[in-house]
Amino acid sequence: MAKQLLSLTVNGERHELAVDPRDTLLRAIRDHLGLTGTKEGCGEGECGSCTVLLDGKPVCSCIMLALDAQGREVTTIEGIAEDGKLHPLQQAFVEHGAIQCGFCTPGMIVSAKALLDESPDPTEDEIRAAIVGNLCRCTGYTHIVNAVKAAAEAMSGR
Amino acid sequence: MKELAFVGKPVSRLGDPEKATGAARFGADFTLPGMLYAKIVRSPHAHAKILSIDASKALALDGVVAVATPEDTPQKRYGFGLGDETILAQEKVRFCGEAVAAIAATDPYVAEEALGLIEVQYELLPAVFDAEEAMKPDAPLVHDDPASYEEGFIPFPVEPKGNIATHTEISEGDVEKGFAESDLIVEERYSTVPIHQSYIEPHACLAQWDPDGKLTVWTCTQGHFVMRNLLAKALDLPMTSINVVPMEIGGAFGGKIAAYVEPIAAVLAMKTGRPVQIVLTRQEELEDARPRCATVTEVKTGVKRDGTLVARTLKFIVDNGAYTDFGPGTAGAAAEAGRGPYRIPNVRCDGYSVWTHKFNTGPMRAPGFPQITFALESHMDVIAEKLGMDPVELRRKNGLRTGETTFAGTALQKDVFMECLDKVVARIAEDPKKDAPDTGWGIGCGEWRVGGHPSGATLKINEDGTASLIIGAPDLTGSRTSIAQVAADELGVRMDQLFATVGDTDEAPLGPVSAGSMATYNMTNVVRRTAHALRQKIVALAAERLEVPEEDIDIEEGVASVQGAPDKRATFAELVQEQQVAITVTADALPPTHAFAVHGVKVHVDRETGNVTVLRAIGALDCGKAINPLSVAGQIGGGLVQGLGQALCEQVVFEDGRVASRSFTDYKLPTAMDVPPVEPIIVEGDLSTSDGHGCKGIGEPVHVPTAGAVANAIYNAVGARPYELPMTPEKVHWALKQRSDT
Numbered sequence: 001m002a003k004q005l006l007s008l009t010v011n012g013e014r015h016e017l018a019v020d021p022r023d024t025l026l027r028a029i030r031d032h033l034g035l036t037g038t039k040e041g042c043g044e045g046e047c048g049s050c051t052v053l054l055d056g057k058p059v060c061s062c063i064m065l066a067l068d069a070q071g072r073e074v075t076t077i078e079g080i081a082e083d084g085k086l087h088p089l090q091q092a093f094v095e096h097g098a099i100q101c102g103f104c105t106p107g108m109i110v111s112a113k114a115l116l117d118e119s120p121d122p123t124e125d126e127i128r129a130a131i132v133g134n135l136c137r138c139t140g141y142t143h144i145v146n147a148v149k150a151a152a153e154a155m156s157g158r
Numbered sequence: 159m160k161e162l163a164f165v166g167k168p169v170s171r172l173g174d175p176e177k178a179t180g181a182a183r184f185g186a187d188f189t190l191p192g193m194l195y196a197k198i199v200r201s202p203h204a205h206a207k208i209l210s211i212d213a214s215k216a217l218a219l220d221g222v223v224a225v226a227t228p229e230d231t232p233q234k235r236y237g238f239g240l241g242d243e244t245i246l247a248q249e250k251v252r253f254c255g256e257a258v259a260a261i262a263a264t265d266p267y268v269a270e271e272a273l274g275l276i277e278v279q280y281e282l283l284p285a286v287f288d289a290e291e292a293m294k295p296d297a298p299l300v301h302d303d304p305a306s307y308e309e310g311f312i313p314f315p316v317e318p319k320g321n322i323a324t325h326t327e328i329s330e331g332d333v334e335k336g337f338a339e340s341d342l343i344v345e346e347r348y349s350t351v352p353i354h355q356s357y358i359e360p361h362a363c364l365a366q367w368d369p370d371g372k373l374t375v376w377t378c379t380q381g382h383f384v385m386r387n388l389l390a391k392a393l394d395l396p397m398t399s400i401n402v403v404p405m406e407i408g409g410a411f412g413g414k415i416a417a418y419v420e421p422i423a424a425v426l427a428m429k430t431g432r433p434v435q436i437v438l439t440r441q442e443e444l445e446d447a448r449p450r451c452a453t454v455t456e457v458k459t460g461v462k463r464d465g466t467l468v469a470r471t472l473k474f475i476v477d478n479g480a481y482t483d484f485g486p487g488t489a490g491a492a493a494e495a496g497r498g499p500y501r502i503p504n505v506r507c508d509g510y511s512v513w514t515h516k517f518n519t520g521p522m523r524a525p526g527f528p529q530i531t532f533a534l535e536s537h538m539d540v541i542a543e544k545l546g547m548d549p550v551e552l553r554r555k556n557g558l559r560t561g562e563t564t565f566a567g568t569a570l571q572k573d574v575f576m577e578c579l580d581k582v583v584a585r586i587a588e589d590p591k592k593d594a595p596d597t598g599w600g601i602g603c604g605e606w607r608v609g610g611h612p613s614g615a616t617l618k619i620n621e622d623g624t625a626s627l628i629i630g631a632p633d634l635t636g637s638r639t640s641i642a643q644v645a646a647d648e649l650g651v652r653m654d655q656l657f658a659t660v661g662d663t664d665e666a667p668l669g670p671v672s673a674g675s676m677a678t679y680n681m682t683n684v685v686r687r688t689a690h691a692l693r694q695k696i697v698a699l700a701a702e703r704l705e706v707p708e709e710d711i712d713i714e715e716g717v718a719s720v721q722g723a724p725d726k727r728a729t730f731a732e733l734v735q736e737q738q739v740a741i742t743v744t745a746d747a748l749p750p751t752h753a754f755a756v757h758g759v760k761v762h763v764d765r766e767t768g769n770v771t772v773l774r775a776i777g778a779l780d781c782g783k784a785i786n787p788l789s790v791a792g793q794i795g796g797g798l799v800q801g802l803g804q805a806l807c808e809q810v811v812f813e814d815g816r817v818a819s820r821s822f823t824d825y826k827l828p829t830a831m832d833v834p835p836v837e838p839i840i841v842e843g844d845l846s847t848s849d850g851h852g853c854k855g856i857g858e859p860v861h862v863p864t865a866g867a868v869a870n871a872i873y874n875a876v877g878a879r880p881y882e883l884p885m886t887p888e889k890v891h892w893a894l895k896q897r898s899d900t
Binding site: 031036040077081090100105129143 | 168170171173174175176177178179181182183186187188189265267355356359408409410411437439440634636788789791792795796797798800821822823827829830831833836
């Protein structure tokens with residue numbers, strides 16, 4: 001199939017990529033841009049490990065065509081840290097034992113960031129609802145929820 | 159004794175920042191120039207002779223570089239319990255989904271398209287899909303001549319009778335006499351279904367064959383030494399020709415030990431002379447991986463009126479699937495643990511591992527134990543009710559105490575089983591809402607035997623005084639960090655002055671597979687010895703340089719100083735200027751150790767729909783010594799939630815000769831909204847013999863008793879007891895209906 005040109009902004013940088021029209025956004029991010037932090041866990045939009053922010057909203061990049069991101073802004077896990085320092089969410093995940101194998105972690109952090117951007121002071125139920133589309137098989141979610149709460153507190157200066 | 163700076167503290171894990179930023183590299187995260195993408199051609203039939211394979215149309219497709227068929231593979235058999243597997247099916251297929259051929263292409267779309275162009279002719283054969291049917295003498299045979307097979311990797315004594323691969327028999331005392339002396343005999347049957355480890359990272363590997371005859375395989379593996387061993391057998395190569403590099407691994411739970419993807423990648427790499435990547439789809443994971451086997455438990459227990467358990471017979475059948483893998487170990491170990499953590503003088507337990515024409519099964523997180531414990535702990539509550547006794551009192555009466563011997567052969571030094579039970583019960587008693595309608599708490603008690611494994615470690619002081627530790631056990635569960643904590647404390651450096659790496663099979667000393675909860679148990683033992691030996695060397699060098707006796711030397715934070723004269727000091731960097739200080743220590747396998755776990759689960763049951771909501775979950779673990787309490791709490795949480803999945807919603811559905819579950823829509827995993835926060839209780843004090851401060855294995859016991867606790871909670875909530883896992887709303891609804899009909 002003939003390749004088509006995709007222009008998009010990823011983590012603040014503009015890119016022009018020649019993609020196969022069948023390429024998903026996930027494939028464009030991983031294979032074309034070498035940003036392998038975003039993962040493929042199921043290829044069907046069910047595990048959430050491919051979560052990225054599209055114009056600030058969390059989406060499953062494995063079930064979205066790359067060309068549908070034409071002219072848009074994507075934020076991946078690599079774009080979450082600020083000025084070379086861990087984002088409070090990343091710091092909280094490390095401190096609260098919220099990372100075991102680490103495979104769900106990028107998608108989990110991106111979903112949590114989307115939540116805190118909308119709701120800086122979420123309840124436990126709201127946190128669990130925000131990450132319901134991010135499957136974790138290792139942690140049982142307890143430490144992840146604790147980490148998101150702690151990050152929310154740190155970010156609001158409480 | 160000087161207080162330990164790192165052991166026993168909730169130290170943040172090595173490698174976590176990389177995982178938080180997405181920098182950590184997993185099996186699918188890197189490519190090599192010229193890399194090809196591979197896809198596997200699979201049998202659509204459960205049992206059939208392969209008559210012919212025609213790859214000509216696929217090879218004619220632009221972008222297809224090679225097709226591997228069985229002729230391209232060495233005719234060697236290999237495997238875990240028995241050497242019965244081949245890289246691609248030889249002459250016949252034994253399950254729907256078995257690998258028959260493989261394609262390597264320049265891009266994944268071409269590889270996918272080529273799958274449909276390989277033409278395989280089959281002659282169908284009769285098949286058997288139920289383990290109990292397969293045990294009958296006239297059942298179609300899965301393996302015609304298993305006596306001709308090689309020994310397996312483990313190897314388990316396999317003496318097949320028809321489709322019964324192994325029969326483990328445990329017999330003690332006199333069960334007939336015991337039943338005759340019993341006041342009550344309870345006989346029941348429980349069953350469980352296959353469930354998948356469902357690691358979020360699908361299998362991913364990359365194989366490269368150098369022209370000078372060296373194969374390098376980068377892969378997600380729990381045990382790269384096991385992988386090297388199996389590859390050497392499968393490919394008929396010496397181990398020096400193979401280097402296995404363990405990547406970060408996105409979950410495993412037992413499913414990433416066997417070699418069934420890597421040999422195919424290796425064959426294609428050798429055939430094409432180019433690097434070959436294979437990443438399985440989620441559908442392939444459900445169809446041809448190594449999930450937990452389905453089981454049947456038939457148990458008959460004799461008990462006295464006062465609750466003393468007297469006699470038990472037990473039959474445990476493992477539906478093993480087409481090839482042996484860990485079936486014998488699963489059935490055998492569960493039979494050995496057929497008493498549960500209780501004192502029963504007269505027992506006869508029979509464990510069977512049975513071949514069927516279905517997908518392979520493999521070890522999953524305490525193989526055999528979550529299944530048998532669901533049965534045995536449900537059974538305990540049934541016995542208690544028939545005796546008119548509190549189920550906790552029944553367990554107190556029969557539970558193992560200080561001085562008694564566990565099934566693993568260890569003698570309890572402390573009443574840790576009772577301590578776990580008491581703490582869970584005390585937490586439940588504090589619940590002001592424990593008697594709410596249609597709500598109930600349930601308890602499950604379990605145990606696990608942790609094996610020993612020979613291991614080694616290399617520790618060296620670098621020219622700047624920092625320390626590098628190289629080990630050979632993949633970091634599956636944070637073991638690398640716990641091991642580093644032990645090393646840092648023993649050597650006398652800070653955590654930031656020491657770096658622990660998991661080396662590949664060429665570089666690292668042999669390490670245990672990170673399975674069976676063996677990693678921290680065995681590795682902290684050898685690493686502490688290694689760090690101790692290196693510390694002795696440093697002390698000797700310092701004593702010579704500072705001209706004092708060795709007993710006067712103190713080591714702290716990478717500096718050697720003289721007691722009472724702290725200005726007389728030498729840094730590690732100064733001490734290693736003249737000579738390199740490095741050491742490799744190996745250790746024999748430790749004897750097995752043993753751990754108890756007690757879970758308390760509170761549920762609400764909707765009487766109309768049968769839906770079970772888990773309201774609270776408590777997990778107590780007897781861990782000897784918690785090297786990293788944050789890690790231990792994390793394991794308790796993860797293991798218990800996996801247990802909830804097994805109890806309530808997970809099932810690999812098999813219908814019409816094939817796996818019907820195709821994705822996470824079909825195969826339901828617990829989400830963040832399905833489970834409560836897990837409340838961990840860490841119980842220490844019954845130390846193992848590991849020089850790693852007496853720690854035991856963590857990863858598996860934490861997953862053993864959950865399903866039993868949930869079953870008992872459901873019964874306590876609404877008086878209905880399902881006898882099959884998973885306890886879906888449908889099953890609970892029918893159990894409720896049955897109860898109200900009778």
